[in-house]
Amino acid sequence: MKRVFLIVLDSVGIGEMPDAAEYKDEGSNTLKAASESPYFSMPNLEDLGFFQIEGMDWYPKKTLNKNPKAVVARMTEASKGKDTTIGHWEIAGIQSQKPLPTYPNGFPKEILDEFSRKTGRGVLCNKPYSGTDVIRDYGEEHLKTGDLIVYTSADSVFQIAAHEELVPIEELYRYCQIARDMLSGEHGVGRVIARPFVGEAPAFKRTANRHDYSINPPKVTMLDQLSSQGFDVIGVGKINDIFAGKGITEYVRTASNEEGIERTIEYMQKEFEGLCFINLVDYDMLYGHRNDVDGYAKALTYFDQRFPELRKNLKEDDLLMITADHGCDPSTESTDHSREYTPFLMTGIPIPEGKNLGTRDTFADIGATVLDYFKIPAEFLGKSML
Template sequence: MQDINRVILIVLDSVGVGELPDAGEYGDEGSNTLGNIAAGCGGINLPHLSGLGLGKIDGIDYMPIPQAVSGSYGRMAEVSKGKDTITGHWEMAGIQLEFPFPTYPDGFSQEILDRFQKLTGRGILGNCVASGTEIIKQYGREHMETGKLIVYTSADSVFQIAAHEEIVPVDELYRICQIARDMLQGENMVGRVIARPFTGQPGDFSRTANRRDFSAQPTSDTILDKVQEKGLEVIAVGKIEDIFSGKGITQAEHTKSNMHGVDVTLKYMKENNNGIIFTNLVDFDMVYGHRNNAGGYKQALEEFDARLPEILSAMREEDLLIITADHGCDPTTPSTDHSREYVPVVLYGRNIKADVNLGTRKTFADLASTLAEIFETERVFPGDGFYSLIKK
């Protein structure tokens, strides 16, 4: 019998731990999401993550280290070109991208817009790089009066469509986004088309929890496919299903917040399943990182840490918990975009060693290779697995 038959993989979306050597190429010198939050907010209290070894990761010298550390730990560097959600998640699942997804700092071309309008039968407002909350303030009234769609992008490879739920029902917005997803291929294959529904009245608009991402299809099989092929479960919590466009997923449940994501993860942990429970907690990035809200980010981290004992208590003998991130989004820098950073990796399980420093991994794909070792799947991924270093 395998020593580990289930992995709970939790991605703390955007919780980077220091700039990568090539951060300057991305305009991210000085970015350190976790470190700068701790420095700028009078410290940060994460006793349970510290107990698993977070404070012993290379480059983290601002957190207390308990006498006994019960987990193993390290940090991972990204080799793929980019610093977005899909690029980070795909690499940890085994896909290294040689070319970044296209971005549109000046908005989308007239050719793209003309085709989109022809396919949807609706006009367009915006077409610029913008904050999602600001653009609905700017164009929300006109959208409600005309029915035109608010289209915008960011520093990421995204085609975002905002619409009021009373003007464009959510299901209709999803249908429109699927049209855009099918249209944006080839040289214009954006990483994600994102539905951004909102409600309210002019001067008091608010985005709803009905966001949905329509991602590019993974360019090859991932560890999720290999685990599924073995007849095991791959349960996606949060936006994981969207990130992988459903590929390699056996069950999925979308979530409305970090704490809802923890609740759903615990629900699946208490069921009789083997394989991977793969969770993304997006509030760190979406609610706090992109809005440069360092205080809120700190509080969200502390709230997750306070839930960690519940997760540890729900673990079975043959479970392995892995906590990591997909990129940075430093709320203390002038930029509101993602940042090119190392990400932490912290592991805990009764069948792995404690207090093993995995050092700096050269690629997020080391994680895919490690899971291939654990589940004894075909080992076709780049990177070096580290299961042998932590296996008891």
């Protein structure tokens, strides 16, 4: 019974791509920045050859001279963009010719006017903003007026924050669906995100009731191909949200990297045939966007400490793949995502020996590899690494 466990370490980029200057990301290297923290330690992935990937000659350890024990490669993003949606879509086979729209100056008046008309509520903020700062700065006014806090970021997102005692969760979700239905075509943002919060000023606190409403993937993905052939496609973390449920047969949301790893191990111990696709978001959400180098390093160290447990639970026909979707260098001035290469590592009993596959042309090679393992020809541009 064949299974693939594909883990995305959200935002763990490994160095600037040749076009990084177009994205104002010259010099970005997320993994290198984290490695300079005293809290960084990844001996288990290092032992498999993770730091032998092309472009990692900055890594000081002697293992760079050894042959990798796993299959490793440096992945190039062929799509235009550097966000979660575009990155995951390309892993699954979609190369996007233009980035999803972003709104550095806020959303156009006509969009917000229509949104207010349909929800019956006014709008506050309408700027790129930190999610914790925006409720601190606008939370009291929101409670006084009943207006919704609408904000964005460097990503293609339309975020709506509301206090749970003023706007019940289901009502906030309904407002998000209204926005999702409105935002298509030219203004087809990657995600509409519900950002509920609780508490009293100035100690407002976001809750775990976040919910993402993603734009539908525009083309066929490896998820569609797998599920249409009767294989299981399990999403862990925000995978179901990123793909708007398309091609997913089962999913579970998670609140942390720790929970994501626990749910993955639980699925490893169950019977199924197909793909378990996991997103571990803490690197990006908690540390990259907040320029927390030590926090980022600790999170990578934690994953490496749990990695032997993941490998131990692999069965005879299981493959374990590790990759990322973009960068988010915590050491630069920017708090945005960064245009970087990403790592790829594949291990499991069906991989008899390690090999360094150099630099690949597209993240879609990962999707093609998954499909090839299940003997399904990919209906997209991408070359199998098997």
